[in-house]
Each structure stands twice: as C-alpha cells, then as structure tokens.
Amino acid sequence: MSTSGLPFDDFRELIANLPGPVTQALVDARQRDSQLTKPPGALGRLEEIAFWLAAWSGRKPAVTRPLVAIFAGNHGVTRQRITPYPPEVTKQMVANFSNGGAAINQICAAYDLGLKVFDLALDYPTGDITEEAALSERDCAATMAFGMEAIAGGTDLLCIGEMGIGNTTIAAAINYALYGGTAQEWVGPGTGSEGEVLQRKIEAVEKAVELHRDHLSDPLELLRRLGGREIAAMAGAILAARMERIPVIIDGYVATAAAAVLKAANPAALDHCLIGHVSGEPGHMRAIDKLGKTPLLALGMRLGEGTGAALAAGIVKAAAACHTGMATFESAGVSNKD
Template sequence: MTSTLPFDDFRNLLATLPRADTAAEARVRALFAKADKPRGSLGRIEDIAAWLAAWSGRAPPAVNRPLVAIFAGNHGVARHGISPRPVAATANAVELCAAGGAAINQICIANNLGLKVFDLALHVPTADITEDAALDERGCAATMAFGMEAIAGGADLLCLGDLGVGNSTVAAALLAALFGGGGADWVGSGSGADASMRARKAEVVDAALAFHGTALRDPLEALRRVGGREFAAIAGAILAARTQKIPVLLDGLVATAAAATLHAANPAALDHCLLANLSPEPAHARAAERLGLRPLLDLDVSHGEGAGAALAAGLVKAAALTASGMAAALH
C-alpha cells in the first residue's frame, strides 16, 4: 500500500476489517444444540467456543498455538511522581520475565502458552504528555507496525498484556480523551498510589487533556498524543490478529484503553476480542461497559504482564476442547 501520512494505512485497514465466519459459528452452536445435555447448560463456554469458531474460521475450534505477547514501555510523564514505583521497575520486570521468574511465566507453564516480551525502547521514555505528544505520527505508526509483528511466528489465540511504570495514568488520559470526563473520573490507585498521588495523577491527566485539546478527537491522534509505545503496539497487534483470523484476549486497563482507540475509529474493530479479566481499577469497569466487553474472569488481578489474559486462556482452551470433544462424540 502507498500512503501520504503514516496513519493512512491503519485508517484504511480499520475501514476494511474482515468479518466473522458466521457459518463456522453456527456450526458450533448447532453442535451444542444436538449434544445430549440441557440447552444452554454450558453457559458462556458455548459462547466462547462459538466466538473462537467465528474468528478463527474453524468449527469445531481448536487452540494449538496460544501466545501471550507483553509490550513494555516507559513514559516521560512519570517524572511527575504518578507512581510509587521507580521507572527502572519496568526494565526489572522485563528481565524477570526473561529469567522465567515472573508470575506470567508460571501461568504460561500451567496453561501451556507461548510467551513473548517486547522491550519498546525502555531507555527512551515517551515525551511528557502534559507538554508534548507522547510520540510523533511516524513513531506511533512504526510502533503499531512493530506490534503487528507479534504474531509473525504464528498463533491461534493472542493474549495481550503490558508493562510500564505510570501507564495507568496514561490509560486514564487516553480513556478521558476517547470517552470524555476529567482526570478524577478515570485515575485510580494503579500500582499503589495513595490519595495525594491519585490527586496528582488526576491533575496530570487534566493538564494533558488541556494541552492537546481538540486534536484528541481523532482516535489515532489521541493514541499518539496521550498514549505510549505499549498502547500503540497493542493496537497494532489487535489489528494484525483481525487480518490473520486470530481471536484475542485483552488483559487489564492498558490493553483495554489501547483497544478503545480502535473501537472509536470503527465500533466493529474489537469483535474478535474478549476481555479476559476485570482489574480492580474503577476505570476498567467503566471502559469495559462503554466498549460492550464482559470479562471472562473477575479475580481482582491488577498485576499487569498479561496475567489475567493468560489465566483466561486456560478457560478458552477448555471451551475449544469441549466443543471438539463433543463433536467427536456426536460422530
């Protein structure tokens, strides 16, 4: 494709998204209807299996190459003291994942999931969103394209997570830009902010909204101006998964905020996504409601690093096996 501006290819892609395979979905629902059980007795397990079929094009569905992709970024706005954790904690968390000692490593082992962790230039934080755009358009588009490469090695279920000190404040700014309201409506405790720090987070969000003004009405502009690298990469990964018929599980506030930018550009952009887990951040429940996303789990997990999505992947794998096993029994 040729384009004039860096975002043009993404705008074109958002306007021409592949649709669900409704025939595959119908076959799975018919399978459950024929099974020797009360109608609808498996509840959301049936819905998950049908969703997998619709967006993978396989009926019965299968999950053979599930992948957890974690994108790690740092933020210039963290200099305002919006997190009790030092910026260096992001790199430390990436190193712990690489060493196999993080919570996500253990969950991936338990559920037999692949894991990739992407360091998005942690040594170069994004610009401070209260006085500049986090990224220029070319940099944001390049990071989205990088996120699209997360599935390059192949996957049939993509679980998206994040790492980044201060990124719950950035998520609040992005959600406020997309849905309206001020900082106090969207900030929360994040990684343990007390009341005074939460107030400072709200002030930072309000300052960012005031600085960028009406430019935030464009969802991709909002993403680059008050988002960050992990947000852009997650958005790119969601789009790539759609084009490759890969269902997606979203983990936590940051992944949901990144996804919200795509939804604002095209309300059908998240049809191939499920919300894995609802974090304790009040903003997450509000954003999920606005997006029409109902979480698979509600375990008060706010750990980040894709933990909620990886936990939910076990449930999705079970739904696929339930459908395929019952199909085999019918035949």
C-alpha cells in the same frame, strides 16, 4: 477520518476495512453444539466462547498455539512523580519475565501458553504528555507496525498484556479523552499511588487532556498524543490478529485503553476480542462497559503483565475442548430429547 499522506493513512484504511466473521464456521459450530451430550445452553458462556472462536478463526473451535504477548514501554509523564516506582522497574521486570520469575511466567506454565516479551525502547521514554505529544505520527505508526509483528511465527489465540511504569496514568488519560466525565473517575492507584502521588496523577491527566484537547477527535491522533509505545504496539497486534483471523483476549486497564482507541475508530474493531478480566483498577469496569463487553473473570487483580488474559485463556481452551471433544448423542448412544 480524513487522509493526509502521512504514516497513519495505511492504518486508517486498514481499520476501515476489517474482515468480518466467517458465517459458515459459526453455523457449523452451532449445529454441532446442538448434538452434544448436554441440554441446550447447559454450558452457558462456554458455548458462546466456542461459537466466537469458530466465527473469528473460520474453522472448528480449537486452541493449540496460544500466545501471551507482553509489550513494555516507558513514559515521560513519570517525571510528574505520579507513581511510587521509578521507570527503571520496567526494564527490571522485563528481565524478570525473561528469567521466568514473574506471575505471568507461572500462569503460562500452568495453562501451557506461549510467552513473548517485547522491549519497546525502554531507554527512551515517550514525551511527557503534560507538556508535549507522547510520540510523533511516524514513531507511533512504526510502533503499531512493530506490534503487528507479534503474531509472526503463528498462534491461534492471542493474549495481549503490558508492562510500563506510569502506564495507568496513560490509560486514564485515553479514557478521559474518549469518554469524558472527570479525570478522578478514570484515575486509580496503579502500582500503589495514594495521597499526594495520586493527586499529582489526577492533575497530570487533567493537564494532558486539556493540552491536547483540540486534536483528540481523531482516535489515532489521540493515541500518539496521549498513548505510549506499548499502547500503540498492542493496538497494532489487535489489528494484525483481526487480519489473520486470530481471536484475541485483552488483559487489564492499560490493554483495554489500547483497544478503546480502535473501537473509537471503527465500532466493529473489537468484535474478535474478549476482555479477559475486570481488574481492581477503579476505571476498568467503566471502560469495559464503554466497549460493550463482559469480562470473563473478576479476581480483583491489577498486576498487568497479561495475567488476567492468560487466566482467561484457560477458560477459552476449555470451551474449545468441550466443543470438539464431547460426544454427540448419536456417537455416545445417548437418547436425545424428543
């Protein structure tokens, strides 16, 4: 990626120089796992999750301060009538989060997860991507930087989620631009688009990608032209977590699109991330496959709000607890295999 002296340059350098896993922490975790009171591999993927926690946190697997971060943004593309809900719903749902009335509030309470909600200039929608770029380079970089501050205050497991009427259209456009195929393959119902509304959604994605086609080979340029504030903020949060050695769980279709931009810029950019679930959005599993990931859950959910990532955090917490809390053969006085 070439540099230009513009706001993206710092992010280009950051993405190109991401820290890797802590090998010794991984070795130590594997050694302990071999001594736990169970047959080798008996906990299946829970064991791999414990190893992943160790490698990317650089310490013994533990989840003591998990956080769900929800980023909310509005999109100018809703002027194309691509969703049955008005943009005002984004702000109303943010208030619902604050009042404890949303699904994510209940899941966070059930799994003892922290929750932060970030309102990203909801009164000022991004540009309509069928007519212009969503954001300027300066605004996109500033929003990524804002997202990086989501981990301020400390966490040891970050769950990324979003809220934004129209943002499954944005996610579809990003995936179509990155991976090709047809717009129809990437566009789904979102909040309930069907019939003529769904057709307008497909047409909006086609028109947007065609309009910006000459500028989409650069992932960050793709992000600013086709993305949105919550997309940019989630990308920034994922990057910040990598720099601070915080493992990440990515939520649904929209959050996965934000992650895909980073993967396009650096193939190793998401090594510290898990995909929490595969949503009911038709393009999500295809997008996950492009990232080379395997989701933890498949519950048919398509709500957003970080709900799938939060549910997956319960599994990650259990994986860490099993690894650190189980007795070894020696400490339990249990005979190991010969």
